Amino acid sequence: MSLGVSGVLSRIQQLQSQLGLTPLTTDPASAGTVTTKKGPTGDASFASMLTDATGAPVPAIGGGTSGDDVVAAAKKYLGTPYVFGSTNPDKGLDCSGLVQRAYADLGIQLPRNSWQQAKAGEPVAGLAEAKPGDILAFDSPVDHVGIYLGDNKMIAAPKPGDHVKIQKVWETPTQIRRVVTDSASVAAQNMAAVRPAALSGNSALAGVPYGDLFVKAGAKYGVSPKLLAAVAKVESGYNPEAVSKVGARGLMQLMPSTARGLGVDNAFDPEQAIFGGAKLLARNLREFKSVPLALAAYNAGGGAVKKYDGIPPFAETQAYVPKVQKALAALGG
Template sequence: MSLGVSGVMGRIAELQEQLGLTPPPAALDAAGKSGDKFASALARATGAGQGTGAATGPSGGDVVAAAKKYLGTPYVFGGTDPKKGLDCSGLVQQVYEDLGVKLPRNSWQQATAGRPVASLADAKPGDVLAFDSPVDHVAIYLGDNKMIAAPKPGDHVKIQSVYEKPTHIRRILDDVPAAAVQDMSSLRPAGLRGSAAGGLAGVPYADLFLKAGAKHDVSPKLLAAVAKVESGYDPKAVSPAGARGMMQLMPGTARGLGVDDPFDPEQAVDGAARMLKGLLKEFKSVPLALAAYNAGGGAVHRYGGIPPFSETQAYVPKVQKALAALGG
């Protein structure tokens, strides 16, 4: 036989009294037959809204609000201190850290945090947008095709239109429990484990590519692909033009990068990572950055694209092929 609303309300009251959640049944008035009071009592009896640990953590709206606090902050390459300046991934990391969520430092690592979102049409405020392949820029989605980002040297944190299709969209927050400790700072691209990580298993000097990539926010696979094409990973290589070492740095270029010894693999890879980071920022294109690495940025600007030099025309697809072989 059905208990009816009054019977159910009585049972709820018994449960409340047993659990010590509310005063005894006598405190329930006859108006308990009201649908609103039934829903309210049911919520109390099940613990909803009672601070039982089921409360959700920060929302996408919280991410947006936290990000807007940094509007106007100067762009500083490698910047992680809002008082001095932030770069793109430094901004994303700081915003989420303000909300108790720890993300990795580099843009290509942040592009693997959380879970993937299929398209911009499915994106929600607070999602992380990543651009280019390898990833070299990140921003926080605001909704309505707008994002907040630290764009480039000489600029500042600002709101922009989403000017191109993101290569990755990641949702970091999905009804995160407020009491949960969120630490995604150790996240790396799939398969990244030690020197054999990120598709670099068996690649000579893999540790150096991983270290320099993490330090300068450049894909380790891209560094490895450049080294393969430049020298076949030979740290003693010298070209007819005088380029030296595994990354084939010209003496003047090496000095400009602060590389004292281009034959030292660690110095060479670190210098090349800094050089590629700058070129990727400047040209916002992997093929153009590679062309500039080979022929110089001036030549790329002068010809408005990959220069018509046979060496450079062959060099760019070779590196892209080597990068693809590494899964980049």
């Protein structure tokens, strides 16, 4: 027997309660705003699951992110070859894979398929009203999507034998959807849903200090909660008041200037520190596409990783990366 929308939301609320996460609204009028934030890899999103379970489209709304951010995220994949069915940019991307990946890099999870993405967010009346970052969908039924850049141009992965590129909008879209706005008020609607798999996958964090915060931050920024916990163990031994000899502070050992750049006002606050560290790790993972290199950048800075085209030859960094990897392995990661 189908659970229905209210049944699914009730179950998610129970799971969030067990993890100490912000409760998911069960107001039927708010059901269309549910979205899950997780990384660019993994199983189907909660939004997609809810669509499959109820047959109703589930708009994904991202607050605090602009359309220009979406465009910048998509442009990182220019030149990536078209590979049908792929969501891994190291191998290639198809049209919906590009759209999903660009939004996921910003912490906003969209459904996988183009026809599902054509139901995300809010409708836009026409191309004249479209803004950068909007999703353009084509044909009926929808079989192609791209991201609008403005000036009648879009970025897309067009077809086999081609690659991610900027091109003119060659025909009138059948759907235009706006997933993000610049309004800070929308952020309050952007709630993370936790699926049952997330519980079993992070069971090793049950006895780890601040385990619930690692799960929350990991879900928001698309970073493994176990990796975050491993970094915190090596950085501070889970001590929120730790201060290094060079002035790094808190659980995640953020330097004051780094903390400010991440929007962390108080690095000694465990929640701020963990979310700031997750944001930094997510940025490093997107840039270097390698856990060891992302860790090296966390320790020595991204500039050093670029300069040496790998893990810098610093004794501290050379020792740091395997320490975190060992701590991650101990957590089952």
